[in-house]
Amino acid sequence: xxxxxxxxxxxxxxxxxxxxxxxxxxxxxxxxxxxxxxxxxxxxxxxxxxxxxxxxxxxxxxxxxxxxxxxxxxxxxxxxxxxxxxxxxxxxxxxxxxxxxxxxxxxxxxxxxxxxxxxxxxxxxxxxxxxxxxxxxxxxxxxxxxxxxxxxxxxxxxxxxxxxxxxxxxxxxxxxxxxxxxxxxxxxxxxxxxxxxxxxxxxxxxxxxxxxxxxxxxxxxxxxxxxxxxxxxxxxxxxxxxxxxxxxxxx
Amino acid sequence: xxxxxxxxxxxxxxxxxxxxxxxxxxxxxxxxxxxxxxxxxxxxxxxxxxxxxxxxxxxxxxxxxxxxxxxxxxxxxxxxxxxxxxxxxxxxxxxxxxxxxxxxxxxxxxxxxxxxxxxxxxxxxxxxxxxxxxxxxxxxxxxxxxxxxxxxxxxxxxxxxxxxxx
Numbered sequence: 001x002x003x004x005x006x007x008x009x010x011x012x013x014x015x016x017x018x019x020x021x022x023x024x025x026x027x028x029x030x031x032x033x034x035x036x037x038x039x040x041x042x043x044x045x046x047x048x049x050x051x052x053x054x055x056x057x058x059x060x061x062x063x064x065x066x067x068x069x070x071x072x073x074x075x076x077x078x079x080x081x082x083x084x085x086x087x088x089x090x091x092x093x094x095x096x097x098x099x100x101x102x103x104x105x106x107x108x109x110x111x112x113x114x115x116x117x118x119x120x121x122x123x124x125x126x127x128x129x130x131x132x133x134x135x136x137x138x139x140x141x142x143x144x145x146x147x148x149x150x151x152x153x154x155x156x157x158x159x160x161x162x163x164x165x166x167x168x169x170x171x172x173x174x175x176x177x178x179x180x181x182x183x184x185x186x187x188x189x190x191x192x193x194x195x196x197x198x199x200x201x202x203x204x205x206x207x208x209x210x211x212x213x214x215x216x217x218x219x220x221x222x223x224x225x226x227x228x229x230x231x232x233x234x235x236x237x238x239x240x241x242x243x244x245x246x247x248x249x250x251x
Numbered sequence: 252x253x254x255x256x257x258x259x260x261x262x263x264x265x266x267x268x269x270x271x272x273x274x275x276x277x278x279x280x281x282x283x284x285x286x287x288x289x290x291x292x293x294x295x296x297x298x299x300x301x302x303x304x305x306x307x308x309x310x311x312x313x314x315x316x317x318x319x320x321x322x323x324x325x326x327x328x329x330x331x332x333x334x335x336x337x338x339x340x341x342x343x344x345x346x347x348x349x350x351x352x353x354x355x356x357x358x359x360x361x362x363x364x365x366x367x368x369x370x371x372x373x374x375x376x377x378x379x380x381x382x383x384x385x386x387x388x389x390x391x392x393x394x395x396x397x398x399x400x401x402x403x404x405x406x407x408x409x410x411x412x413x414x415x416x417x
Contacts, residue, residue, distance in 0.1 A: 022380075026373045033366040117369065124365040215295065217320065 003094045004101045011106020015072070016113060028064055028114055032121040035060060051215045054126040054135045058210045061118040062143040063179055066150045066203070068114060069107045070175055073154025074168040076103040077248045081162045086248065100155065100245040104238070107151035108144075115140065135214050142206035142227065145234035149202060150175055152237035155245065162249030178203040202233035253324060253354040259317040261331045261344060265307045273336025277301040278317045281328045283348070295322055324353040 015021050035057065080086035089099065119136065126132040153174065157167035181189065181204040189198055198204040205226035212218040259278070265271050277300055280291040293300050297319045304313055317331070331344040 020377065022373050022377050026370055026377070029369045029373055033370055036362045036366045120365045120369055124362045127361060216298065218298075 003092075003098045004105065007094070007099060007102025008105030008109065011072070011103060012109035015106070015110050024068065025113060025117060028068075029117055031064060032057070032060065032118060036121055036125055050126065051131070054122065054132065055210045055214045057118070057122055057125055058135050058139045058143070058214070059182055059207055061114065061122075061139060062146060062203075062206060063182060065111050065114045065143060065147040066175055066179070067172075068110050069147045069151030070154040070171040071168065072107045072110055073103075073151040074158045074164050074171060076106075076155045077159040077245065078162050078164040078167050079158070081249065082164060090248070096246045096248075097242065100242055103155060104148065104152060104241075107155075108148060111144065111147045111151075115143070131214055131217065135210065138209055138213050138223075142209050142223075142230050145230040146202050146206045149230070149234040149237040150178075152234070152241040156237065156241040156243075159241070159244040159248035175203075181207050200229070202230045205229040252352050253321050255321050257319045257321065257349065259319065259329055259331070259347065261315045261317065263307070263313040263315075263333055265309050265311055268309055270309060271307040271335045271337070272305065274304040274307050274313065274333065275301060275335070276303075276313065276315060276331060276333050278319075279330045279332060280319075281330070281346075282325050283328055284325045287325070291327070293319075296320055321351045324351050326350050 015024070077086060080089055094102075118139075122132060122136060122139075126135060150171065154167060154171040157170050158164070161167050161170075178201055181198065181201070188194065189204075198208065209223045209226045212223065213220075261276065263274070263276060278293065278297065280293055280296060282289050282291055297317065299316075299318055302313070302315045307313055315331075317329075319329070326348065327350075328346040328348045330346045333342045334340075
């Protein structure tokens with residue numbers, strides 16, 4: 001079997017097939033369930049509120065997916081080093097590119113599982129409203145490069161520092177900064193700096209797209225710049241991770 | 252009903268002898284429910300809020316289409332307004348009244364099974380893995396997931412909502 005798929009299968013197996021591995025999915029579903037249950041208490045929502053709920057659910061799924069990707073990315077090299085398994089892995093007939101791709105595919109599998117798990121929730125809160133299909137499609141299209149980009153960034157830190165805690169804290173702080181549009185409304189981001197930050201921030205690009213598509217019904221062509229931002233983000237972080245993974249810290 | 256779209260058609264004709272310069276046409280929405288009369292912010296109702304024209308020659312017309320998505324229940328009136336650069340007076344069209352009926356957008360019978368069912372399903376799979384041999388649990392995982400998928404399908408049929416649409 002191709003070493004990339006072998007590593008990816010091992011990584012995905014750790015997350016999905018191990019006896020207690022599903023605990024993270026249970027926690028993930030508990031978060032989405034809590035959010036969905038909060039909505040039940042509001043008996044009468046307008047269509048706009050409903051679209052807002054779908055938008056918030058999509059944002060929550062992407063944020064949680066990014067956190068999972070960051071944690072897995074931090075474990076990719078530094079975790080192997082701390083478990084004393086990195087040196088044997090580097091001595092195996094596997095190139096650094098294959099190792100990185102295998103780890104990245106493992107992160108993708110986790111994101112895929114989280115995305116699939118979010119489907120019933122998106123349906124439950126959004127089926128009576130507007131453009132649920134668009135929310136699902138755009139979450140895949142924009143959420144995937146953002147989440148995998150954070151996974152790659154965490155892998156880069158993990159390979160360079162060789163320390164899980166350091167890379168985890170660093171990556172989470174960067175994720176917190178990027179995810180600030182979830183907490184800070186568009187009004188407070190209306191300054192020049194806020195607009196520049198929004199234009200460069202892949203997380204904001206994805207969130208603004210969910211807003212534009214789900215709430216404002218904008219077309220796909222208007223989202224192309226934002227889509228480019230998210231894929232440039234993925235490309236840059238993958239390149240950084242690739243450079244870092246060529247000479248990981250293993251001592 | 253909420254979620255539907257309405258299309259309004261407006262025709263503005265210059266019946267005067269002179270051209271009208273700097274013409275601006277815009278749409279207004281007013282809620283007229285008793286006790287809740289207020290002008291509405293069109294931001295989420297319509298992406299097409301105004302039409303401008305540099306000049307409208309005598310006898311010529313300006314036809315516009317106004318597409319509106321119905322967001323919230325209530326009784327509303329739509330009016331089209333026209334203003335020009337050289338005249339201070341604003342002209343308004345006759346109002347059109349319409350009623351938006353409520354559509355249940357968040358249903359507890361859809362949310363509750365999902366909110367409790369999904370964590371329960373994952374918990375059951377974890378328990379099965381704890382107490383069953385690997386190969387048996389692999390089969391039961393699949394069977395359980397198929398049962399849950401079938402359950403969601405039945406729920407979607409009962410709630411009358413298409414699994415992927417409104």
